[in-house]
Amino acid sequence: MTTRHTVEMGGQTISWLQSGRGRTLILLHGFPLHAGMWDALHATTPHGWTLVTPDLRNFGESRGTPALSVDDHAGDVLALLRHLGCEDAVIGGLSMGGYITLAVHRMAPQRCRALVLADTRAEPDTDEAKANRVRLQATARERGPGAVLEAMLPKLIGPTAQAGVIPEQLRAIARINTAEGIVDGLEVLKTRPDARPDLAAITCPTLVVVGADDALTPPSSAETLRDGIAGAQLVVVPDAGHMSNLEQPVPFALALWSFLR
Numbered sequence: 001m002t003t004r005h006t007v008e009m010g011g012q013t014i015s016w017l018q019s020g021r022g023r024t025l026i027l028l029h030g031f032p033l034h035a036g037m038w039d040a041l042h043a044t045t046p047h048g049w050t051l052v053t054p055d056l057r058n059f060g061e062s063r064g065t066p067a068l069s070v071d072d073h074a075g076d077v078l079a080l081l082r083h084l085g086c087e088d089a090v091i092g093g094l095s096m097g098g099y100i101t102l103a104v105h106r107m108a109p110q111r112c113r114a115l116v117l118a119d120t121r122a123e124p125d126t127d128e129a130k131a132n133r134v135r136l137q138a139t140a141r142e143r144g145p146g147a148v149l150e151a152m153l154p155k156l157i158g159p160t161a162q163a164g165v166i167p168e169q170l171r172a173i174a175r176i177n178t179a180e181g182i183v184d185g186l187e188v189l190k191t192r193p194d195a196r197p198d199l200a201a202i203t204c205p206t207l208v209v210v211g212a213d214d215a216l217t218p219p220s221s222a223e224t225l226r227d228g229i230a231g232a233q234l235v236v237v238p239d240a241g242h243m244s245n246l247e248q249p250v251p252f253a254l255a256l257w258s259f260l261r
Contacts (some may be wrong), residue, residue: 001019002017002018002019002039002042002043003017003018003019004016004017004018004061005017005018006061007083009076009079009080009083010075010079011064011065012057012062012063012064012065012076012079013062013063013064014054014055014057014062014064014076014079014080015035015054015055015060015061015062016035016052016053016054016055016080017035017038017039017042017052017053018050018051018052018053019042019043019045019050019051020045020046020047020048020049020050020051021048021049021050022047022048022049022050023048023049023050023089023090023113024049024050024052024081024084024086024089024090025049025050025051025052025089025090025092025116025260026052026053026054026077026080026081026089026090026091026092027041027051027052027053027092027093027094027097027116028053028054028056028073028077028091028092028093028094028096028097028098028100028101029053029055029056029059029060029093029094029096029097030093030094030095030096030097030119030242030243031095031096031182031185031186031189032145032148032149032152032174032177032182032185033059033170033173033174033177034055034056034059034060034061034173034176034177035053035054035055035059035060036060036172036173036176037094037173037243037245037246038051038053038245040245040246040249041053041245041249041252041253041256044253044257046257046260049260052080052084052089054076054077054080056073056076056096056097056100056185057072057073057076057181058178058180058181058184058185059177059181059185060176060177066180066184067184067188068184068187068188068191069187069188069191069192070099070100070102070103070188070192070193071103071107072188073100073103073188074100074103074104074106074107075107077091077100077104078104078107078108078111081111086111087111088110088111088112088113089111089112089113090112090113090114090115090116090260091104091105091111091112091113091114091115091116092115092116092117092118092207093116093117093118093120094118094119094120094243094244094245095118095119095120095216095217095242096120096185096188096189097118097120098117098118098119098120098121099120099188099189099192099195101115101116101117101120102115102117102120102122102195102198103192103195105198105201105202105204106195106198106201109201109202109203109204112204113204114204114205114206114207114259114260115202115204115205115206115207115229116206116207116209116256116259117206117207117208117209117222117225118208118209118210118244118245118252119209119210119211119214119216119217119222119242119243119244120217120221120225121217121221121222121224121225122194122195122196122198122199122221122224122225122228123194123195123196123221123224124192124193124194124195125189125190125192129190130190133186133187133189133190134186134190136148136151136152136182136186137182137183137186137187139151140179140182140183140186141179141183144179145174145175145177145178145179145181145182146171146174146175148174148182149170149171149174153167153170155215155216155241155242156170156216156241156242156243157170157241157242157243157246157247158211158212158213158214158215158239158240158241158242158247159213159241160213160239160240160241160247161240161241161243161246161247166243166246166247169246170243170246196224196228199225199228199229200228200229200230202228202229202230202232203230205231205233205259206225206229206231206232206233207232207233207235207255207256207259208222208225208226208229208232208233208234208235209222209234209235209237209244209252209255209256210222210234210235210236210237210244211236211237211240211241211242211243211244211247211248212236212237212238212239212240213239213240213241214240214241214242214244215241215242216241216242217242219236222234222236233259235255237251237252237255238251240252
């Protein structure tokens with residue numbers, strides 16, 4: 001059974017979904033979504049594991065002061081770990097969630113039992129990408145979160161998923177967010193640091209997952225993560241784009257739970 005929890009931590013209201021019982025796995029959502037992108041995965045939580053999927057600050061049902069850096073969100077994840085009474089956990093995320101996962105490890109490597117880095121990258125934004133973030137911030141202010149999702153959809157999912165139900169699932173998730181949260185999230189993406197120099201310091205078990213057709217964080221970026229992290233495993237999900245967990249939920253879940261075993 002999946003249950004929702006909400007707590008005040010350090011002036012922030014953090015909400016999350018939780019299922020299972022046992023060792024803790026925290027998965028962080030991508031942009032411009034919220035924890036609802038992990039709903040199907042909760043139904044597969046294996047025996048011996050607790051799956052925790054938080055809404056990042058000012059996404060979904062979480063609220064607080066503006067979070068303008070990956071470190072702001074990483075601090076919330078570490079506060080959530082303390083609230084849950086966890087000395088360490090498997091920390092993972094997709095896309096923006098992956099950037100925050102890398103920040104959590106940089107800030108508190110001892111809290112990371114293992115890492116899951118899905119459809120994400122260590123490289124910072126290029127100047128062109130930063131300019132696009134600024135344009136999307138203007139879109140969010142003028143037309144709302146839904147318009148940002150529509151602008152991103154052509155590259156957010158692979159060609160196989162474009163004609164199916166995934167676009168409407170993403171619209172249903174994204175419409176719950178606020179324009180302010182989307183603007184702040186774009187600032188987080190735009191200002192994230194180059195994580196490549198930190199990869200060699202990652203010594204915990206690490207799973208890297210990427211959709212074969214990911215146009216935003218392509219397999220070459222996943223290979224950079226694998227090559228930079230000693231012993232990292234790389235799984236390429238066929239017929240999946242940037243939202244590999246939604247586009248191919250069964251292969252994604254198999255890769256995740258096999259890694260945890």
